[in-house]
Every structure is written in structure tokens, then in C-alpha cells.
Amino acid sequence: MSNSAPATIEDVARLAEVSIATVSRAIHMPDKVAKSTRQRVNQAIAITGYTTNAMARSLRMGRSNMILVLAPDIGDPNFSSILIGLENEARAHGYGVLIGHTQNDPERGLEYLKFLSSSQAAGMVLFTGHQPFGHQVVSERLPPSVAVFEPVFDSATPYVGVDDQAGGRKAAEHLLSYGHRRIAFIGDSKTRLGHQRRRKGYDLAMDAARIPANQRMVLDGDGTIESGRLAVEQLFMRDTLPTAFCCVNDATALGVINGLSARGYDLPRDFSVIGFDDVPQATYVKPALTTIRQPRSAIGRQAMALLLQNLGQTGSEHREILILPDLIVRGSVSEPARR
Amino acid sequence: MSNSAPATIEDVARLAEVSIATVSRAIHMPDKVAKSTRQRVNQAIAITGYTTNAMARSLRMGRSNMILVLAPDIGDPNFSSILIGLENEARAHGYGVLIGHTQNDPERGLEYLKFLSSSQAAGMVLFTGHQPFGHQVVSERLPPSVAVFEPVFDSATPYVGVDDQAGGRKAAEHLLSYGHRRIAFIGDSKTRLGHQRRRKGYDLAMDAARIPANQRMVLDGDGTIESGRLAVEQLFMRDTLPTAFCCVNDATALGVINGLSARGYDLPRDFSVIGFDDVPQATYVKPALTTIRQPRSAIGRQAMALLLQNLGQTGSEHREILILPDLIVRGSVSEPARR
DNA sequence: TTCATAAATGTAAACCTTTACATCAGGGGT
DNA sequence: ACCCCTGATGTAAAGGTTTACATTTATGAA
Numbered sequence: 001m002s003n004s005a006p007a008t009i010e011d012v013a014r015l016a017e018v019s020i021a022t023v024s025r026a027i028h029m030p031d032k033v034a035k036s037t038r039q040r041v042n043q044a045i046a047i048t049g050y051t052t053n054a055m056a057r058s059l060r061m062g063r064s065n066m067i068l069v070l071a072p073d074i075g076d077p078n079f080s081s082i083l084i085g086l087e088n089e090a091r092a093h094g095y096g097v098l099i100g101h102t103q104n105d106p107e108r109g110l111e112y113l114k115f116l117s118s119s120q121a122a123g124m125v126l127f128t129g130h131q132p133f134g135h136q137v138v139s140e141r142l143p144p145s146v147a148v149f150e151p152v153f154d155s156a157t158p159y160v161g162v163d164d165q166a167g168g169r170k171a172a173e174h175l176l177s178y179g180h181r182r183i184a185f186i187g188d189s190k191t192r193l194g195h196q197r198r199r200k201g202y203d204l205a206m207d208a209a210r211i212p213a214n215q216r217m218v219l220d221g222d223g224t225i226e227s228g229r230l231a232v233e234q235l236f237m238r239d240t241l242p243t244a245f246c247c248v249n250d251a252t253a254l255g256v257i258n259g260l261s262a263r264g265y266d267l268p269r270d271f272s273v274i275g276f277d278d279v280p281q282a283t284y285v286k287p288a289l290t291t292i293r294q295p296r297s298a299i300g301r302q303a304m305a306l307l308l309q310n311l312g313q314t315g316s317e318h319r320e321i322l323i324l325p326d327l328i329v330r331g332s333v334s335e336p337a338r339r
Numbered sequence: 340m341s342n343s344a345p346a347t348i349e350d351v352a353r354l355a356e357v358s359i360a361t362v363s364r365a366i367h368m369p370d371k372v373a374k375s376t377r378q379r380v381n382q383a384i385a386i387t388g389y390t391t392n393a394m395a396r397s398l399r400m401g402r403s404n405m406i407l408v409l410a411p412d413i414g415d416p417n418f419s420s421i422l423i424g425l426e427n428e429a430r431a432h433g434y435g436v437l438i439g440h441t442q443n444d445p446e447r448g449l450e451y452l453k454f455l456s457s458s459q460a461a462g463m464v465l466f467t468g469h470q471p472f473g474h475q476v477v478s479e480r481l482p483p484s485v486a487v488f489e490p491v492f493d494s495a496t497p498y499v500g501v502d503d504q505a506g507g508r509k510a511a512e513h514l515l516s517y518g519h520r521r522i523a524f525i526g527d528s529k530t531r532l533g534h535q536r537r538r539k540g541y542d543l544a545m546d547a548a549r550i551p552a553n554q555r556m557v558l559d560g561d562g563t564i565e566s567g568r569l570a571v572e573q574l575f576m577r578d579t580l581p582t583a584f585c586c587v588n589d590a591t592a593l594g595v596i597n598g599l600s601a602r603g604y605d606l607p608r609d610f611s612v613i614g615f616d617d618v619p620q621a622t623y624v625k626p627a628l629t630t631i632r633q634p635r636s637a638i639g640r641q642a643m644a645l646l647l648q649n650l651g652q653t654g655s656e657h658r659e660i661l662i663l664p665d666l667i668v669r670g671s672v673s674e675p676a677r678r
Numbered sequence: 679t680t681c682a683t684a685a686a687t688g689t690a691a692a693c694c695t696t697t698a699c700a701t702c703a704g705g706g707g708t
Numbered sequence: 709a710c711c712c713c714t715g716a717t718g719t720a721a722a723g724g725t726t727t728a729c730a731t732t733t734a735t736g737a738a
Contacts, residue, residue: 006456008694019718024696034716053457055398056694059723064394066454074422074438075619080414083440096450099413099438101422111435115405117345118392118724120459225623254623261625280414281620284564284593286600347724358688363726373686395724399693457694681738688731694723701718708710 007048016044027052058119066096067307068121070112072104072128077279078294079127082148085300086125093308095122102128116143123307126152146307148299150192151320158310160303163322164194167292168201168246170327171274174290175244176209180272180336184242185216186231186252188223195223195248198276202246217242221252228255232263243271243336250275250282253289257332261286268334278328288330295323346387355383366391397458405435406646407460409451411443411467416618417633418466421487424639425464432647434461441467455482462646465491485646487638489531490659497649499642502661503533506631507540507585509666510613513629514583515548519611519675523581524555525570525591527562534562534587537615541585556581560591567594571602582610582675589614589621592628596671600625607673617667626670634662 013020018037026033026041033041044050058064067090071079087097098121100112109128116124123144151159175183185202188195199218206216219234221227228247232255235241247253253275260271267273267287275282278293302321352359357376365372365380372380383389397403406429410418426436437460439451448467455463462483490498514522524541527534538557545555558573560566567586571594574580586592592614599610606612606626614621617632641660 010694020695021697021719022717025717028696032716037716051453051456053398053694054454055394055403055457055459056723057696059392059394059398059693059725060695060697062723073419074413075416075419077414080412083413084442087440087442091447096454097440099440101426101436101438103423103426108430114390115393115435117390118394120394258623281623284597284620349724359725360689360727361687364687367726371686376686392724395693396726397693398695398723399725399727401693679738682736684733684735686731686733689729691726691728693725696722698721699719702716703714704716705712705714707712 006053007050009050009052011048012041012044012050015048016040062119063122064120065094066098066121067123067125067304068112068116069097069099069125070102070109070128071099072102074099074101076127077281078149078277078296081296082127082294082300082303085297085302086148086304087300088297089301089304090308093304095308104128113142123311125303125307126157128152144307144310146303146310148303150194153193158306158319158321160299160306160321161194161323162294162299162325164197165201165204166322167276167325168198168248169205170201170325171198171276171292172202172205172246173208174327174329175246175272175274175333176205178244178272178333178335180242180244181209181211182215182217182240182242182336183211183244183246184231184235185218185246185248186228186256187218187220187248188227188252189220191223198248221248223249223252225251225255225258228252228257229259230255232256232259236263244333245271245273247273247275250277250279250289250291253291253332254281254285257285257287257289268332270337272333272336274333282328282330287332290330290333291328292325293328295325298323345392346389348389348391350387351380351383351389354387355379401458402461403459404433405437405460406462406464406643407451407455408436408438408464409441409448409467410438411441413438413440415466416620417488417616417635420635421466421633421639421642424636424641425487425643426639427636428640428643429647434647443467452481462650464642464646465496467491483646483649485642485649487642489533492532497645497658497660499638499645499660500533500662501633501638501664503536504540504543505661506615506664507537507587508544509540509664510537510615510631511541511544511585512547513666513668514585514611514613514672515544517583517611517672517674519581519583520548520550521554521556521579521581521675522550522583522585523570523574524557524585524587525567525595526557526559526587527566527591528559530562537587560587562588562591564590564594564597567591567596568598568601569594571595571598575602583672584610584612586612586614589616589618589628589630592630592671593620593624596624596626596628607671609676611672611675613672621667621669629669629672630667631664632667634664637662 009020009023013023023041026038090097102108126147127149145157147157147159149161187199219231221231245256253273256273275289275291278291282289282291348359348362352362362380365377429436441447465486466488484496486496486498488500526538558570560570584595592612595612614628614630617630621628621630
């Protein structure tokens with residue numbers, strides 16, 4: 001039992017008085033071995049506490065049953081719930097999940113890639129928005145992978161994520177439905193592709209509402225709280241103010257709320273604000289933030305399903321799965337103020 | 340280069356016209372091989388793009404150079420910065436870090452334990468506060484491990500964490516130094532051991548200030564935002580109110596601030612609040628939360644150093660390394676209000 | 679020149695599996 | 709009585725390393 005060295009298949013074989021091959025078969029192809037033998041083997045396994053050495057197994061099989069999830073930032077509020085989706089789906093198929101934290105450091109990414117190439121993991125999920133090795137050219141063939149949350153730049157890696165454009169449109173339409181016409185969009189054209197798509201959704205909604213392009217106030221930030229705060233300051237230097245803020249993400253929206261409150265405005269009476277993502281903080285800010293929710297666990301689930309499915313095939317076709325997000329109504333949107 | 344199968348040590352050996360043993364030596368004990376040979380080998384490695392198969396290596400050596408970090412909740416705001424400390428230290432010693440997400444599910448914990456016992460990882464770091472397999476009895480000898488953030492219940496696992504008692508005392512003393520005498524402690528005696536120690540620190544400070552025990556208002560919550568809010572409600576049903584709230588952690592403090600603001604009070608004029616942990620949100624709440632900061636990266640660094648050091652030895656003595664936390668002064672503490 | 683010794687390299691076993699192939703026994707059909 | 713087939717099991721190779729031990733070569737002293 002609690003011997004110093006863990007039991008090997010040989011220990012089991014000896015105890016059950018069979019060959020190691022039979023033990024292996026009893027485990028993996030139970031119908032190929034006589035019932036009486038199977039019982040003896042199972043007993044021996046129970047007694048020795050044998051558990052198959054995954055390392056040897058993977059070495060022999062040239063494939064492991066672990067999936068590596070590469071995240072640049074573990075702390076990202078979007079990460080953990082997507083992860084749970086990934087894990088649950090993986091688990092249902094007999095796979096385990098390991099997380100690699102790259103901190104956006106190409107060297108670390110490369111390290112984890114080695115982990116994959118020595119088949120300690122069978123495939124990978126990318127949160128990074130780019131290949132984990134930066135722009136270096138990597139000689140090895142990349143393992144099966146799928147991107148999540150943000151498509152991988154300049155690559156045919158399949159992608160599963162929220163339908164940003166539809167979400168952006170939904171957000172803008174929600175504001176429009178309350179009668180807002182002067183709706184500022186606080187965007188972010190640089191850091192993420194998805195953010196550009198959200199902007200596109202906003203434009204589409206404004207087009208449909210027949211609001212001319214020159215009446216739209218579009219500011220470009222970088223998706224941080226600070227950038228939301230800054231946008232407020234910039235807008236207050238103009239002649240006309242918006243009645244509502246359509247923000248590219250919740251962080252920006254939080255910054256906007258912050259800036260507006262600091263100026264003494266009462267929300268949502270004076271201004272309406274809508275975000276995108278539905279981060280945990282959205283509930284606690286005052287007023288609670290109306291936002292578009294990332295369908296996180298669905299993204300995780302579908303991404304893992306896609307990856308697992310692609311593990312078998314060689315040439316997996318490029319695919320993009322977009323999931324429609326829901327509008328979460330809280331307290332930060334109301335009718336425009338009379339002025 | 341970009342052949343289908345990755346290059347093995349044999350490919351390198353063939354190209355360099357030496358035996359595989361020499362290649363291995365050229366890599367791991369360069370001084371044991373003649374300079375000219377070493378050069379040829381290095382060249383061959385460069386050409387083939389060889390990278391040693393970690394799986395085979397670990398199988399042979401019975402030890403890997405990966406450390407597994409087990410976290411019940413990836414989303415915990417304390418997790419990511421401790422992790423970075425862990426990673427940096429590991430990296431400096433040639434180890435990599437993998438994260439296992441247990442979700443407090445003993446089965447998952449057990450799964451990751453198997454990962455360790457087949458020596459896919461050399462040791463583990465526990466964030467869990469308990470052994471990852473719940474209360475099941477596990478036959479195998481546990482791998483070298485170290486606990487972080489929260490000591491492992493009922494076990495001799497070495498622990499590295501903040502000095503909760505000193506921190507709790509520091510917090511209370513800060514309030515006392517502003518002249519507060521009626522200081523409520525919103526605690527949590529159940530979910531974490533560290534929280535009890537913080538309470539102890541509060542008591543020590545109050546003792547030193549000669550405030551009799553029957554004048555202390557101590558409420559017991561569970562360390563959540565909700566529990567902070569609730570504590571406010573309960574206190575307002577009493578005759579005497581505190582002038583300050585000493586909270587067992589930031590979540591509780593956030594709840595308290597929330598509850599107080601909801602009742603229309605102006606902080607910190609009407610009440611002072613202090614937290615513990617310094618979570619990211621502490622900066623954004625209004626007023627910004629004065630708190631005791633978890634020395635997160637130091638914890639990570641020292642924990643990994645301890646683990647790595649214990650990898651060699653067999654019987655590692657039980658040790659507890661406590662790191663003194665700093666007080667972070669923001670805006671939620673001031674003199675007590677005149678009433 | 680001849681040994682003894684050190685330095686450099688090679689050979690082969692071991693780590694723990696999985697699995698193709700070989701073997702063996704027994705059963706059913708002729 | 710013989711053959712063929714099936715089902716159950718065993719044998720051994722392979723997967724990519726590291727390393728103890730064996731072997732070869734070079735070095736220096738006598």
C-alpha cells in the first residue's frame with residue numbers, strides 16, 4: 001500500500017499471476033479478457049493501489065490526455081468562468097486541464113509549447129489573442145489548438161467567442177430604445193479585435209436608427225478604467241454632450257461612471273451608461289451596470305468540444321463559432337435627461 | 340526542420356556522428372565532453388531543432404521539472420499575484436509551473452494528485468487550505484508540498500503566508516491611533532484559519548489600549564461582501580453604534596461600505612472602515628479602502644523557494660513562514676465623528 | 679618502450695506502458 | 709480423426725531519455 005515506490009503494472013501482474021499485457025488489457029479493453037482473470041486483476045489493483053503512470057503511458061502512446069490552457073493573465077475576470085466551461089467539457093471526455101500562465105512573455109509561451117511538443121499535453125486553448133511565442137518563427141508543427149475570448153491574430157486557429165458585433169448592436173439598440181439619440185461610443189480600436197467588432201455593431205444600430213455618422217461621438221481609448229475616466233473629461237470639453245455612453249467593455253464603463261460621479265452627476269438620471277462583458281464588479285458599482293454578458297461557460301464548453309473533436313483529424317478546417325450574448329439589465333440606463 | 344515528427348536525441352547523434360550518450364552529456368554535463376565534439380553536437384541540435392522530450396526524461400529520471408499549483412478558485416483576487424511570485428522563483432531555478440483548478444472538488448484534486456504521483460510534476464503548492472482529496476484516505480505517499488495563503492488543515496505541510504495576527508493588530512491600531520474606541524470587528528471564525536488569527540490581532544490591540552472586552556463589538560460573518568452588508572444591518576439594531584469597522588477582509592469591508600452608503604452615510608466622515616488583503620477593488624470603491632496588504636509576491640517567492648529546497652530532502656521539517664504585511668492608507672479612515 | 683592513469687566516448691539497461699504478433703487450448707464442423 | 713477458427717493469454721519491441729559500466733584513446737612517467 002503505502003510503500004515507498006508507487007506500484008507498477010508489474011506488481012499488479014505478479015499479484016494476479018498474469019502477464020503485464022493482460023493487466024493492461026483488463027484495464028483498457030475489459031471484454032478482451034476472461035471474467036475470472038479480470039476479477040483477479042481488479043483485486044490486485046485494489047490491493048496495490050496501482051494507478052497507471054501517465055508519463056509512461058503518454059510516452060508510449062505519443063499522446064496524453066491533458067489539455068493545456070494558455071492564459072496571459074490569470075486575473076482577467078473573464079478567464080475563470082470560461083475556464084470552468086472548458087474543464088467541465090474536457091472532463092466529460094476523460095481529459096484533464098492544466099493552465100499555463102504566460103504573462104505575455106514569449107519565452108514562457110515557448111516553454112509551454114515544449115510541454116506540448118513532448119506530448120505532455122494533447123492540445124491547447126489560447127486566451128492570448130496571439131500565438132504564445134510572439135513573432136518568432138517556430139519550426140515545429142503546432143499542436144491542435146483553439147482560441148477563445150479573442151481570435152488569434154493572423155492564423156487559422158479555430159475561434160470560439162461571443163458575437164461581438166451582435167452584442168455591440170444590442171447594447172446600442174437598448175440605449176436607442178430608451179429614446180437616446182446622442183450616444184457616445186467609448187471604444188478601443190487597438191488592443192483587441194473583438195472591440196473593433198463591437199464598434200461595428202454600434203455603427204450598425206445607429207445606421208438603422210438613421211442617426212447620421214457626423215452626429216455620433218466616438219472616442220478611442222484602450223479598454224481600461226482609466227480610459228473611461230479620460231473619455232468623460234474629453235467629452236466635457238466639447239459643446240454638445242451625449243445623453244448616453246455605450247462602452248466597449250465594462251472596465252471602460254466603470255471608468256465612465258466613476259468620472260461622471262466625480263463630477264457630481266446622478267446616474268442614471270443625468271446620463272445612461274452601458275457596458276460589455278459583465279464582469280463581477282458590474283454588480284457592485286453604483287448604479288449597478290447594465291451590460292452585455294459574455295456567455296462564458298458556453299464559450300468554454302464549445303471551445304473544448306471543438307478542440308477535442310479536432311484532436312482526431314489532421315487538417316482541421318478553420319472555424320469560427322460565435323455565440324450570441326444576452327443583455328443584462330441593471331440600473332445604469334434610463335430615459336435621457338431633459339436639458 | 341519542420342518534419343512531421345519532432346527530432347529525437349538519436350537524430351542529433353547521427354548528424355553529429357556520436358552516440359546518444361555523448362549528446363546527452365553534451366547537454367547536461369558539457370565539461371565531460373571534448374570541445375570539438377560539443378560544438379558538433381550543438382550544431383546538430385541547432386539544425387534539427389531538437390528539444391529534449393520532457394516526458395521521456397522524467398520517466399527515466401523519476402522526477403520532472405514542473406511544479407503543480409493547486410487552486411480551488413482561479414478567480415480569487417489573491418491568487419494571481421501570489422502565482423506570479425511562485426512562477427518567478429520557480430523559473431529562476433529552472434522549474435516550470437502548471438496550475439490545476441480543483442474547484443474544491445475532491446475528485447479533481449485526486450486527479451491532479453495522480454498527475455504528481457506519476458511524476459509529471461515534482462511537487463505541489465496548495466492554495467486550498469486542505470488536502471486536495473478532501474477527507475478520503477489516500478494510500479500513496481504525498482509529494483513534497485507547501486501551502487500558501489492558508490495553512491493546510493490538520494497536516495504538517497509547511498506554510499508560507501501573511502502574518503495575520505500582526506496584520507489584524509496593525510489594522511486595529513491604526514483605527515485606535517485616530518482616536519476610535521468603539522471599534523467593531525466584523526470577523527469570520529469559520530471559513531479560514533487566518534481569519535481567526537486576524538481576530539486575535541484585533542483583540543491584542545484592544546487589550547493594549549485597555550478597552551474592556553465587553554465594550555468590543557464582534558460580529559461573526561463569513562468573509563463575503565454580503566456578510567459585511569449584513570453586519571451593518573445587525574449593528575444598527577443595537578443601542579450603541581461603533582465609530583469604526585475593523586473588517587476581517589476587504590470583501591467584508593466592501594460590504595460594510597456598501598451598507599453604510601446605502602443608509603446615506605458619508606464615509607469616512609461618519610464611520611471609518613479598514614479592510615485586510617488589498618484586493619484590486621479596494622482602489623475603486625468610494626472612499627478608497629484603507630487596508631492591510633497581503634505581501635503576495637513575497638509569499639509566492641518564499642513559498643516556492645521553500646518547496647524547491649525541500650525537493651531534495653526527504654523529511655522536511657514543518658515550517659511556517661509568516662511575512663509582515665504593510666498598512667495601505669487610503670481614504671476610508673478618519674477621526675471619529677462627534678455625536 | 680612500456681605501463682598506469684585519465685579523459686573521451688560508446689554500449690546497453692532501465693524507467694513503465696501499450697500493442698503487434700505468437701502461442702496455446704478448446705470447440706465445432708467435416 | 710483432422711482442421712480451422714476463436715478466444716485468452718503471453719512475449720517482446722518500442723517509445724526517448726539518462727547513466728553505470730565497458731571500452732578506447734591519449735598522456736605522461738618510469
